[in-house]
Amino acid sequence: MASCIQIRSLQQAYLDDELSSGEKLQFEEHLRECPACTREMENARFLTVRLFEVFGRDRLQDDLTSSIMAHLPEMDTPHFSGVRRVKGFQPKSVSRLSRVASLIPVFVPVLLVILAALLWAAWPTSFMKEAKAVGVITLSRGEVQSGHTTGHAFQETKTKDILAKDVLVKTGENGLLLFGLLGPTQATLYGNSLLQVVNERELLLEQGRIFLDVHGEPRAFRVGTPHGDIRVMGTSFQVDTGPQGTSVTVVRGQVLVENDKSFALLTGGSQGVFQKGGVPEVYQNVPAKRCLEEARSVLPDPGAERYFRSQYAAAPILPATVQKQIFMVETRRRPVSAVKLNWLPDPYAEGHAGYQVYVSDSALNPLFKAYIAPDVFKDKSRDSLLVAVPENLQGEAVSMLHITLMPDYKSGQVETSFTEVSAIGIRQ
């Protein structure tokens, strides 16, 4: 027999005639044997009657249908978020708009596929396949061709093409090419130029003219030319190379220009002109801004530029690590035979970088340069090295030597921390 609690939960439904026949029989059976529940039920019945009585007075008296139908308003235009058609019910005719709306589930995926295909087609070609991608062409105008160093087949270069390592780019008389490299670096290559993109931080300009905006990574960006190398540490500058020599115009930042024999440090507003041999000539206060204005007058393709920014320019900029180290050595105008470098050997490190040693006078006029091979640092028992001053310079009386030590990352990645640099005088 059901409990009183169960029975009382059926009470209202019993009064409202909402019980199944099984429940009803159970309920009545219980009531016959339970006076408490019977009394409870009678109370509920009494209240139910009163409620119907009270609320019944306010019951709807008339049928509202005719008055409502007599003044039916206009139906709104269907919205796209409208009704779903349900299986099994086919309306006689459907308004045109709701028919369009019912096709949305079909249209949307198709539209998405078309959009995806369009995006795919517009996306820079073969980026996925090109693992060695280092940059992207942001604008190609006029006659521009590119090819690979290993093959000779040049083909037309288009905006949004991907730049891979070891790509050769050739511009015709009217050609102009804008490209971005990882780093990020933005470049403008003018007409009649031949450039090899060695990697994202190294370019070889065989001939012609290029303007570069180098940012980010503190490690040197290098531009090779037939006459010597240009190394920069984050700057804007223009390189113009021809049969007569190479000229570098610096808009801002610092640029180091060097050939086999000598070097020059250029700063904003200065220009260095150099040949394969000899000391670079440095001119100050040249109209460098003009180079910048010329480069900025050509705007990249907006889509390609966005792509470049998302893919390359957003690359995390490495924190500035130890790179170049600068020492000043007082010589008090005494002749110097050698420069002595001291460092702290790192007993655990391997893969040391070789170091370029640039020696200038106090006015930053270059004197000579030297190279310390990485093997020197491999020998852990060693903590100093003498760099001899060339014989022809030993007689020069300078009050101070300005020594810049710059790692050559090509030979190794591990940098060396120099502790002291001193000048060795000549006994007179």
Next chain:
Amino acid sequence: MRHTDEELVFRCLDGDTEAFAALVQRYQHAVYATAYHYAGRYGGAEDISQEAFWAAFRSLPQIREPEHFGAWLKGITTRVAANWLRRNAPRLRNETPLPRRRALFALDPESAVHDGDSPEDLYEAVHRAVDALPERYQLPVVLRYVQEMSYEEISRFTGESYDEIRGILNRAGKMLRESLEQERIVQSQHGNERQESG
């Protein structure tokens, strides 16, 4: 043959106003009772019901689940009722609420069920008790007692399941009895019963 709400909705959308008339017939009691619950004591229930059906007809193309037409209509009705109250608020402020007005002509010697209690007292006490119910219980109670709707019809209109409605009405009945006993409205029945049994 009885059509489902869904079929009737589609017919309306196809321009068949007869189908809408069928929906009005089916739901006028529910809409009226809802309107009565919100604004009935100011005599606006019929106006609100008409407005609600017109609003439903206007926005019928926007219905997302035609199979739940009842619950959708309930939403529209409550909105229309709220707007009606807002619109008429200035006028209503100075008007006597319906219970007392109706009670005047509802006075009928034969329906005086309470020992000495006037029908007005019962009317007001019942309304007070319903207003004191949990919000969710109120509309099912009103639908049940004002229009005598079946549990099935109530559940279609409120969107709650049949079993939920059965539970709600059972609990609401118990609560109403308790609060009315406290007000000594139905207590007399106990006394009568005891006298009878004793």
